Amino acid sequence: xxxxxxxxxxxxxxxxxxxxxxxxxxxxxxxxxxxxxxxxxxxxxxxxxxxxxxxxxxxxxxxxxxxxxxxxxxxxxxxxxxxxxxxxxxxxxxxxxxxxxxxxxxxxxx
Amino acid sequence: xxxxxxxxxxxxxxxxxxxxxxxxxxxxxxxxxxxxxxxxxxxxxxxxxxxxxxxxxxxxxxxxxxxxxxxxxxxxxxxxxxxxxxxxxxxxxxxxxxxxxxxxxxxxxxxxx
Numbered sequence: 001x002x003x004x005x006x007x008x009x010x011x012x013x014x015x016x017x018x019x020x021x022x023x024x025x026x027x028x029x030x031x032x033x034x035x036x037x038x039x040x041x042x043x044x045x046x047x048x049x050x051x052x053x054x055x056x057x058x059x060x061x062x063x064x065x066x067x068x069x070x071x072x073x074x075x076x077x078x079x080x081x082x083x084x085x086x087x088x089x090x091x092x093x094x095x096x097x098x099x100x101x102x103x104x105x106x107x108x109x110x
Numbered sequence: 111x112x113x114x115x116x117x118x119x120x121x122x123x124x125x126x127x128x129x130x131x132x133x134x135x136x137x138x139x140x141x142x143x144x145x146x147x148x149x150x151x152x153x154x155x156x157x158x159x160x161x162x163x164x165x166x167x168x169x170x171x172x173x174x175x176x177x178x179x180x181x182x183x184x185x186x187x188x189x190x191x192x193x194x195x196x197x198x199x200x201x202x203x204x205x206x207x208x209x210x211x212x213x214x215x216x217x218x219x220x221x222x223x
Contacts, residue, residue: 032210043114043200043214044153089153095208096141097166100153 004092006101014109019077021104023090026071030092030099035064035075038087038103047088048075080108112137114203114215122221128189131218135182135203141165142184143212144176147198156199159184160207188220196222 006023013019023033032051036044050057050064050073057064063076077084085108090101115134123129135142143166144156155168159178176186182203188195198219202212 034211036214041216043216046211046213049211093210095166096143096158096204096210096212097155097168098143098145098153098202098212099155102152 004090004099004101006090006104008104009102010105010107012107012109013080015080015082017080017108019080019084019106019108020074021088021090021106022072022074023092023101024070024072025092025099027092027094027099028071029094032093033064033066033073034091034093034098035062036089036091036100038089044089077106080106082108082110084108114201114213116199116201116215116218118218119216120219120221122223123191124223125191125193127191128187129191129220130185130187131199131201131220133184133186133201133203133215135184135201136213139203139205139213140182141204141207141209142178142182143202143204144184144186145200145202145214146170147200147217148196153200156186158207165207191222193222196220 034049035047037047038044061078066073091098141160143158158166162178173189178184198217200217201215204212
């Protein structure tokens with residue numbers, strides 16, 4: 001019940017395209033859903049986050065869509081750039097213990 | 111404001127040894143959490159400290175322990191190292207207990223030979 005399932009495992013998009021990463025959770029006690037971006041050799045960096053009382057949150061080229069009834073949320077990266085090539089993790093928490101998805105390795109080709 | 115710092119950045123140990131990793135949280139942050147990252151298991155929660163007390167613990171054996179000092183700095187210790195302990199150990203800080211926004215350090219890469 002504590003799992004967060006993430007897909008796809010890897011994703012290749014062309015520069016300027018839209019990258020979409022999906023996550024699903026089971027635990028209805030989760031009340032905060034962050035996305036992290038991780039580059040090789042670095043720690044995860046907070047990208048954007050949403051709470052379940054909001055269906056969508058947009059920050060620049062990054063948008064989270066949240067479907068509370070389906071217990072699913074997704075990250076959309078608009079106008080993807082080669083610099084966005086990284087591993088993306090969704091996560092969920094109730095309090096301060098983060099439960100992470102498996103990660104998606106995104107490659108944006110020039 | 112300086113970010114989360116972790117030392118050392120890289121460590122090589124042999125089986126059976128013990129290791130201590132250090133984490134300095136963002137100034138003003140009082141909660142420190144530790145995570146283990148491996149290719150097979152992904153990112154897994156180890157434990158959280160707040161006000162020098164362990165508040166939350168993940169499913170790791172007792173060989174993994176930690177502590178927090180009065181200045182919020184934290185250390186984690188792994189005793190009797192096993193090959194499977196090779197991982198990136200990440201520290202994250204947040205302003206208080208139960209605070210959901212966590213900021214990660216660069217991690218300590220531990221290799222056990």
